[in-house]
Amino acid sequence: MPAPAQPAPPLPEPLRVPVADSHTHLDMQDGTVEEALAKAASVGVTTVVQIGCDVERAGWAAEVAAAHPAVHAAVALHPNEAPRLAEEGGPQALDAALAEIEKLAALPQVLAVGETGLDYFRTGEAGIADQQRSFRAHIALAKRLDKALVIHDREAHDDVVRILREEGAPERTVFHCFSGGPDLARTCAEHGWFLSFAGNVTFKNAQPLRDALSAAPPELLLVETDAPFLTPAPYRGRPNAPYLVPVTLRAMAEVKDLPEDELAGHVAANTARAFGYEPRP
Numbered sequence: 251m252p253a254p255a256q257p258a259p260p261l262p263e264p265l266r267v268p269v270a271d272s273h274t275h276l277d278m279q280d281g282t283v284e285e286a287l288a289k290a291a292s293v294g295v296t297t298v299v300q301i302g303c304d305v306e307r308a309g310w311a312a313e314v315a316a317a318h319p320a321v322h323a324a325v326a327l328h329p330n331e332a333p334r335l336a337e338e339g340g341p342q343a344l345d346a347a348l349a350e351i352e353k354l355a356a357l358p359q360v361l362a363v364g365e366t367g368l369d370y371f372r373t374g375e376a377g378i379a380d381q382q383r384s385f386r387a388h389i390a391l392a393k394r395l396d397k398a399l400v401i402h403d404r405e406a407h408d409d410v411v412r413i414l415r416e417e418g419a420p421e422r423t424v425f426h427c428f429s430g431g432p433d434l435a436r437t438c439a440e441h442g443w444f445l446s447f448a449g450n451v452t453f454k455n456a457q458p459l460r461d462a463l464s465a466a467p468p469e470l471l472l473v474e475t476d477a478p479f480l481t482p483a484p485y486r487g488r489p490n491a492p493y494l495v496p497v498t499l500r501a502m503a504e505v506k507d508l509p510e511d512e513l514a515g516h517v518a519a520n521t522a523r524a525f526g527y528e529p530r531p
Contacts, residue, residue, distance in 0.1 A: 265294030333377030364400020
């Protein structure tokens with residue numbers, strides 16, 4: 251018999267300074283959007299950025315953002331989606347999907363192009379060219395529309411940075427679920443790129459992430475859930491959701507040796523600046 255589903259973690263103590271979940275996947279979580287937003291707001295998470303990773307999910311993200319003031323959308327083809335499309339339908343299939351993403355990205359409720367980037371963990375050598383072509387197209391789109399760029403970078407740090415330099419990074423660039431060490435954190439800081447930390451910064455084996463967080467300036471820090479993935483300790487293995495942002499933010503404050511309210515103030519202002527919206531109370 252399969253193992254019973256783990257119960258959802260309890261509500262954390264509310265934050266005194268409201269913040270945003272800079273990266274979540276409400277379409278992959280249990281319950282309704284309304285329930286997720288209400289639960290998050292009850293603990294001081296008053297804004298979420300909903301990510302659409304393929305054409306269908308990107309359309310859903312745009313619809314939800316249009317219907318809920320607390321939700322902003324980001325749309326793109328995930329790095330693993332690009333080679334899949336090219337393999338199944340050839341270059342024209344990838345081009346057609348990119349054209350659909352461009353239409354959605356132009357909508358006012360869509361504040362970012364992402365998550366895009368490179369993922370060498372799941373894509374082999376055969377898919378790298380399509381990933382890089384898709385990444386370059388998304389960079390150009392973000393600059394053309396003056397939207398933020400949200401980057402997925404897994405085991406591809408050098409190529410991500412190289413392509414950003416070659417293409418010229420958008421003015422507002424966010425490294426979602428930051429996965430590098432202090433050197434990459436310092437590179438991001440030099441360029442003014444935002445670093446968004448998820449629940450994995452709390453994992454026992456994540457000292458390099460905590461070292462990166464220590465090296466990152468507070469003025470460039472964001473917090474996210476990437477829910478339903480990467481649930482922070484001590485709830486690892488249980489369902490993640492935006493209402494758990496306070497758990498990760500408090501762990502970040504401890505690493506940075508900053509008062510919780512001070513870090514929350516930075517994060518709230520940084521997220522609004524990164525995505526170009528007015529902070530919610």
